[in-house]
Amino acid sequence: MKSLAELEAIRKATLNRINLRTENDEEATRVVVGMATCGIAAGARPVMLSFMDEISKRQLKNVTVSQTGCIGMCRLEPMVDVIVPGKEKVTYVHVKPEMVPRIVAEHIVNGRPVAEYTIGAAENE
Amino acid sequence: MREIALHLLDIVQNSVTAGAAHVDIRFDLGDDGMLTMSVKDDGKGMSPELLERVRSPFVTTRTTRKVGLGIPLLQQNAMLSGGDVQLESTEGVGTLIQARFNTASIDCLPVGDLAETLATIIMGSPDKPEFSLTCTGPNGEASFSTEEVRAVLGDEVSLAEPEVVQWIRQSLQEEIEPILGGIMR
Numbered sequence: 001m002k003s004l005a006e007l008e009a010i011r012k013a014t015l016n017r018i019n020l021r022t023e024n025d026e027e028a029t030r031v032v033v034g035m036a037t038c039g040i041a042a043g044a045r046p047v048m049l050s051f052m053d054e055i056s057k058r059q060l061k062n063v064t065v066s067q068t069g070c071i072g073m074c075r076l077e078p079m080v081d082v083i084v085p086g087k088e089k090v091t092y093v094h095v096k097p098e099m100v101p102r103i104v105a106e107h108i109v110n111g112r113p114v115a116e117y118t119i120g121a122a123e124n125e
Numbered sequence: 126m127r128e129i130a131l132h133l134l135d136i137v138q139n140s141v142t143a144g145a146a147h148v149d150i151r152f153d154l155g156d157d158g159m160l161t162m163s164v165k166d167d168g169k170g171m172s173p174e175l176l177e178r179v180r181s182p183f184v185t186t187r188t189t190r191k192v193g194l195g196i197p198l199l200q201q202n203a204m205l206s207g208g209d210v211q212l213e214s215t216e217g218v219g220t221l222i223q224a225r226f227n228t229a230s231i232d233c234l235p236v237g238d239l240a241e242t243l244a245t246i247i248m249g250s251p252d253k254p255e256f257s258l259t260c261t262g263p264n265g266e267a268s269f270s271t272e273e274v275r276a277v278l279g280d281e282v283s284l285a286e287p288e289v290v291q292w293i294r295q296s297l298q299e300e301i302e303p304i305l306g307g308i309m310r
Contacts, residue, residue, distance in 0.1 A: 004273075004277055006292065007274065007277045007278070007289075008277055010282075010288045011277060011279065011282050014282045014289070015282060035134075036135075036138075037135050037193075037194050040126070040131050040135050041126050041131065041198075045131065045238075045241055045245050048245055049241055049245065049290075053287075055287055056288055064285075065287075067249040069138075069187075070189075070190075072190065
């Protein structure tokens with residue numbers, strides 16, 4: 001296994017960040033990725049990890065990534081919900097890893113949803 | 126599904142939903158090219174009636190819809206390569222599912238990105254259950270467990286923290302590649 005000493009260093013760095021997070025005490029932004037058979041088959045796994053990579057690269061403290069099951073719109077998978085506290089939930093459809101940096105930068109960091117990737121845009125096609 | 130690892134990501138969810146405390150995953154590659162993927166859990170198990178019907182796409186435990194394709198798709202891909210799927214389950218004890226693939230067959234799926242799958246599984250259920258992964262093959266053995274990682278991280282740091290997930294993914298990649306490298310892509 002890769003060195004456990006490295007993991008120990010990660011633990012220390014993360015603890016500091018967690019403390020910062022609890023001091024701020026703001027409600028977190030949630031990213032929820034559909035991970036049932038349909039989502040996985042459509043390519044949700046790399047999408048989920050792209051969100052993790054992007055969040056860690058930008059050192060975003062108050063964002064959580066979680067998984068959900070099938071919500072019955074399998075043809076639109078991979079689907080991702082972004083829930084910013086106090087705002088309406090935004091659902092992105094047919095998400096690919098290449099789209100993730102833009103969603104993180106424009107929506108999660110700057111508060112402007114990427115309209116062309118949303119379910120509203122897909123349904124109007 | 127284009128990878129065996131994607132099937133794993135899918136069926137492990139069954140163990141999590143079954144309330145397992147431990148999920149042991151194995152990939153055993155024999156000298157004859159047969160690869161056995163096993164997932165063993167100590168979840169609530171299945172009744173003999175359910176066990177008999179569970180391979181059907183029209184059987185599912187969820188209540189929102191009447192189809193469930195996880196096990197049928199896994200079985201289809203195992204059989205396409207000349208392998209099969211075996212299921213053992215006891216109510217209140219747990220379930221063991223074993224999918225065998227003939228890696229020598231041109232129709233066999235690649236193992237795929239097992240490290241990414243494990244990282245995703247752990248991220249999805251960071252607190253419970255404990256997961257272990259063991260890979261064996263002609264080139265040796267590799268193993269990993271979330272218990273070991275948790276022992277280092279302590280109670281305050283979740284396994285779902287992005288840096289931890291990255292570490293898990295990278296260390297798994299280094300571990301697994303020499304064992305299953307030839308059949309991963």
